Amino acid sequence: MKKVSVLISVYNAGRHIKESLDSVLSQTLKDIEIIIVDSASTDSTSDIIKDYIKKYPQIEIKYLPSDKVNTIAESRSRSLKAASGKYVAFIDSDDSINPEYLEKLYLKAEGGDYDVVFSSRYNRRDSGKEIFYKVWDYNGDNLLITPENRKEVLNKTYLHAVVIWGRIIKRSFLSENNITFFDSLRASEDLAFTMLSFVYARKIAYEKDAAYYYRTDSKNSFTKKLFPMVLGMIKGLAELRAELDKRNIPHKDIVAAVCVPASDILVGYFNKWNTGLASRLSVKELKDLFVHIKESSALLLPKELLSENRSKIFKIKNNLFLFAMKHNAGFIPKITRINRNLLKIFYPSK
Numbered sequence: 001m002k003k004v005s006v007l008i009s010v011y012n013a014g015r016h017i018k019e020s021l022d023s024v025l026s027q028t029l030k031d032i033e034i035i036i037v038d039s040a041s042t043d044s045t046s047d048i049i050k051d052y053i054k055k056y057p058q059i060e061i062k063y064l065p066s067d068k069v070n071t072i073a074e075s076r077s078r079s080l081k082a083a084s085g086k087y088v089a090f091i092d093s094d095d096s097i098n099p100e101y102l103e104k105l106y107l108k109a110e111g112g113d114y115d116v117v118f119s120s121r122y123n124r125r126d127s128g129k130e131i132f133y134k135v136w137d138y139n140g141d142n143l144l145i146t147p148e149n150r151k152e153v154l155n156k157t158y159l160h161a162v163v164i165w166g167r168i169i170k171r172s173f174l175s176e177n178n179i180t181f182f183d184s185l186r187a188s189e190d191l192a193f194t195m196l197s198f199v200y201a202r203k204i205a206y207e208k209d210a211a212y213y214y215r216t217d218s219k220n221s222f223t224k225k226l227f228p229m230v231l232g233m234i235k236g237l238a239e240l241r242a243e244l245d246k247r248n249i250p251h252k253d254i255v256a257a258v259c260v261p262a263s264d265i266l267v268g269y270f271n272k273w274n275t276g277l278a279s280r281l282s283v284k285e286l287k288d289l290f291v292h293i294k295e296s297s298a299l300l301l302p303k304e305l306l307s308e309n310r311s312k313i314f315k316i317k318n319n320l321f322l323f324a325m326k327h328n329a330g331f332i333p334k335i336t337r338i339n340r341n342l343l344k345i346f347y348p349s350k
Helices: 017-025 045-055 072-082 101-112 150-160 171-176 189-200 226-246 251-268 283-295 312-326 331-346
Strands: 004-010 032-038 060-065 087-090 116-124 130-133 142-144 167-170 203-215
Touching: 004 017, 004 072, 004 101, 017 032, 017 045, 032 045, 032 072, 045 060, 060 072, 072 087, 072 189, 087 101, 087 171, 101 116, 101 167, 101 203, 150 189, 150 251, 167 171, 189 226, 189 251, 226 251, 226 283, 251 312, 283 312, 283 331, 312 331
Parallel strands: 004 032, 004 087, 032 060, 116 203
Antiparallel strands: 087 167, 116 130, 116 167, 142 203
16 A cells, blocks of 8 residues: 555646646655546646656556546546545645655654644745745644534634645545545535535644645636636535535534535625625626525524624625525625725725
C-alpha cells in the first residue's frame, strides 16, 4: 500500500498542469501514487500527461481518460475509487504544493492517528503575488471532535475550509463512513463532501509547514461562474440533507452541516453587511434558484435558531429573502444588495 494517493481531476488543463505535476513529482515523500482523471480534454492536456508518464517511469502514475465530459464530482469519485494509498490528497490541476507538503502531512497524520490533517493555504495569482488564507481556527494544532463541539467544528469548517484540497484524508475513514461525492453535481461538489466528512470526523490536525498554493485567477475555474456555483451548493446541500436524514444524524448536526451553510450562501455570506451570494445573481437566475430552494425547504434555517448567533440585520435580510422567494420577486435580493452597499458607505464596518 502506498502512503499517499494524489488525486488530480483535469479538463483542458494544459496551461498549468506541468507546474502542478512538477510540484507533486518533486515531493520528498516518494512512496506515492498519482491518479489523474481526464474529463475528455480537447487541448494539450492528454499529451502532457503521457509525456510525464514516459519521463517518470519510477513513479506510479495512473492516467484515466474519459470519452465524455463528466461532472467534476464524477471525476473526483472515479479518482477516489482508484486510490490504494493509506491517505488521499486532492490537488487541483492549476494548483501546486511545496516539496515537503505530502511528507509533513503524512507524518502528522501518522503521529496522531488523525482522520484529516490540514495544510496551510496561500492564494496565488498569475502575477506571483501570494496571500495567506486562514484555514485553522482552533487553539493548538490538533482537535478531538466530540458531540459537544461538533457543531462548532462544522460551522468553522464551512467558513474556513470547505474545499477538499489543502489536506490529506485517511482513506479508511472515508470508506468506513461511506463518505463519497454526489455525482450529479456539476459544481461545488466539495461543499457536500466536506460537510459529510466532518459529520463523522473524530480527530483533526493542522500542519503549517505544508503549503498548498491555490491559483485564484485560473481561466477554467468554475468559481468564475457564479450561478452554477450557487446552484451546485444548494443542490449539494439538498442531497446532503436527504442523506443525513436517512442516516439518522442528530438534528443539531444536520442544522450545522446543512442549514447554516445554506442560509449563509443565500443571505449572510460571512459578515453582517453582505447579503449572500444569491444577491449577486440576475433576477432571472434568482427566480430559477427559488424553484430549487422551494423543492428543498428543509435547507432553510429553522425559525427557532434564527436568533442564535444571528444579528438583527441578518434576520431582516432573511425575512426579505423568504418574502422574495414566496412571491417569486427576484428583484428584492438585488435591492437589498444595493442598500447594503449604500450602508457600507455611510456606516463602514470597523
